[in-house]
Amino acid sequence: MKRALVYKKIRKPIKKIQRNPLTRAMIMVCVLFSILSAIIMGAIGFFVYEHDMLHRYHAYTADVLNYVARSIDGDDLQQCMQTGVKSEKYNALQTLTNDLKETHKLEFLYIIQPISENPPDNMMDVLAAYTQAGKEAGTDGLTDLGNYTADFYPPEVARQYMARMDYDPTVTFFQNDTEFGNIYTAIRPIFNSSGEPIAVLCADVLIDEIDAGRIRFIALSSIMAMLTGIILSIGMSYWLIKRVAEPIQRISSSASAFAKKSHGRRDLEVMSFNDPNIHTHDEIEDLAKALASMCDDMKAYAKELITADRRVGTLEAKVIRMDYLAYTDALTGAGNKAAYEKYTASLNGDIQAGKAKFAMIMVDLNYLKRINDTYGHDQGNQYIKNLYTLLWHYFNADMIFRIGGDEFVVLVQGNRTDRVFELVKSVKRDMALTMSNPDTGSAYRISAAIGIAVYSPVRHANVNDVFKEADRNMYMDKNAMHALRD
Missing domain, CATH: 3.30.450 (Beta-Lactamase)
Known part of the structure; x- marks a missing residue:
């Protein structure tokens, strides 16, 4: 039992040293320094002893010979x-x-x-x-x-x-x-x-x-040097551990804890630096104070950043909202004339690069003025929204713009361009169904002229050329509808 307790007492500081590379390095330096010092001290002592021994031998043998010589x-x-x-x-x-x-x-x-x-x-x-x-x-x-x-x-x-x-x-x-x-x-x-x-x-x-005297001296001086080295090593190691290694370890632990608590957090309350409680009255204490001050500055800076980030977020939301309002038709939610011009500018870039593939659909709503005059503008607005709803049903994957009071433009791109005539045919069919239902209110009986133009690099130099062709086709459709009514 006693042996186990002694082992635990010895094992605990050994594990502590193994976990702390700085402490281990300091102990190794102290041991090596002590060994080197012991070797140097032993060598110096040996040479001094040998010189002194020979000097003493010379002195006393010379004294003996001179004394005898005086007696002869x-x-x-x-x-x-x-x-x-x-x-x-x-x-x-x-x-x-x-x-x-x-x-x-x-x-x-x-x-x-x-x-x-x-x-x-x-x-x-x-x-x-x-x-x-x-x-x-x-x-x-x-x-x-x-x-x-x-x-x-x-x-x-x-x-x-x-x-x-x-x-x-x-x-x-x-x-x-x-x-x-x-x-x-x-x-x-x-x-x-x-x-x-x-x-x-x-x-x-x-x-x-x-030589026997030399050996005795070497043995004695080696033992003394080793004992001196051990005592010096223990003393230096203890001093370095208490004055350097342990304070630095506490600073490191406090800094690591601060970094762990602060990483990815926006809650300033958890961003606190644990005082390592160092009172060495030297540069290490100054380092601990400087680190604590730096952490306080970082906390204050983080607070400013979070405040600024919130302000930026608010401004970004406002900018997004303003951008949405600037490019969105308030009545229908479709893109407005500004959005159309911005988007077609991008399409012109694709045309110049030779990678454009799109079709344009011009839609002009019939009878809007009559509904406004007869039933009021609320019904007229509902009439416009109903047309947009019908267009969105078939072209929700495409770009829909309201460029005038009763005019819409649909831009169909990519492989969907091949289905544009089929989709427009479906729109016309649904509009015809609303017109043929006598129970449907005037705002829900949708009638519109539609013109289609598919971009061709042979016929069209830019988007405006496509627009003009779609506009002509739309008026041709409108004239055909008038002729049919007459």
């Missing part, structure tokens, strides 16, 4: 080297070097006389410090005054010893690979009372010990 009677030591007999001063020097080897943890502290570069017998042992533990282990006390080294020193090593048989008392250093291991050697010459070099004084330290 060069003439006495030269006498011992020549006779092979150890003097009291030699024995005192042996004791001194033994103590120094013990206290300064030197691998070897010795005096040697270079004779030549090439073995065998190119070196002569003069003195070698030893400790009791080293003597018992067999690593010390292997050399003695007057012993020759046979082929122990190869030419390249002997050459470095020979080079220090000079008149410079300075301590120098070189690396020496021997059967005892890789050795770092400090060396300086020993002089007699005449100032001539008689031998060299040396102190050796195993490089393995130096």
Whole structure:
């Protein structure tokens, strides 16, 4: 149970980080920065330590050699080297070097006389410090005054010893690979009372010990750098999350909520910006305030747009209404003379383009003046509307215009042009039926002359030519109707 609770506590922030790419990116940057910082700190620390370690080694080995050199009677030591007999001063020097080897943890502290570069017998042992533990282990006390080294020193090593048989008392250093291991050697010459070099004084330290110190330092510094990096990474991540990532996430959530509530809405009440409540006293807080102000401005602008849109809608409705009234006959609802002229202008364009196919029907109502004079204008108006109703019954898919008090024009286009004579025949049949019914009122007994003209590019240059032909045919029909009545 406890394990499940711990898992839930750990899982919750992990899921939160996974959902927030900015937080995840910041943590990654902090981790990488901390790792890089740890590596750089470790490298700098290592180089500083190595330089300091070598400097300290140089210092204390130089101090040892210079101290021993000041304790040496060069003439006495030269006498011992020549006779092979150890003097009291030699024995005192042996004791001194033994103590120094013990206290300064030197691998070897010795005096040697270079004779030549090439073995065998190119070196002569003069003195070698030893400790009791080293003597018992067999690593010390292997050399003695007057012993020759046979082929122990190869030419390249002997050459470095020979080079220090000079008149410079300075301590120098070189690396020496021997059967005892890789050795770092400090060396300086020993002089007699005449100032001539008689031998060299040396102190050796195993490089393995130096390397062991390096490794210990690297391990320790790496651990410290890693701990520092982890602490730094956690601290930076926490600071960035609290000061940057979380405030930006709250700003993003507020902006997304505002966009979602506002999209496609005309209700200004829902267009509200949720304050992310950020008090970081920095640019992020300024950003939140600027975003809130921008959302308020957008709300005000949207209000102006909605108001303007409503005004435009009202104006559009008025324009549409005015356009309808301007091109519509108020009595019948058919197109008026202005609509006819506008439409025929378009037809003239089709004629010029060579794609016109239409027929024109001229309809002139008979007896309108008689009905107006006899029954009044209301009956006359009804008479006109009844004719329009009859025309609309057959030509509702076409354009019907009232171009005069008792004149209508019907424009039939496209494939319906082929049926125009059939449709007009049906209209005349229905008008004849109304005229033959004695019970029908005068306003419902419809009589009209009709003329038809089908557009032909051979005969007609424009719509007006078609109109004239239809008008002539209409008058021919009217004359025929008069002749029939007479």
